[in-house]
Amino acid sequence: MNQTASHSQTPEFDTNKSQTTSVLFQPPKPEEIRLSFWSKAKPVLKEFAAIALIGITVASTVLTVRSCSNDVDRQHAQALKHQLQFSASNEGAR
Template sequence: MNQYPSHSNMPTFVKNESNTKPVLYQHPTAKEMRTSRWAKIKADIRDFLIFIVIAIACWMLISVLLTAAFGG
């Protein structure tokens, strides 16, 4: 027996046709690359709030450590 069992559900085709288009990749246009103004504002506000929270947490940690080390 020279036959090998096929475990694939792939159908056999008579002709091998490619479904790819001639243009596989197109660079995005300038309009597609641009972010909206509201997205920039929201990102800036979110980053600012994260910075404030981290700054307050660091200030509290340093204050607690200095109070514990030197007394208050």
């Protein structure tokens, strides 16, 4: 009669061990660690494309301005030549 009755409904476990430690952290698999060539090359190609686009824009602007400047100089020289041609012929006719 030395036994005591247990009125608790909670189960008893052998050890006090956490059941979530294996779920919280799992080491990455080798295929997750190793990156493919395209996943490494994609950011590099994007940066190269952006730099190339900026370079092409700047170069085309400079070349366009230079071309227009040369065209204006050529037209100015032709206009002076044309004026001198007619001014010389008018001087002789007077």
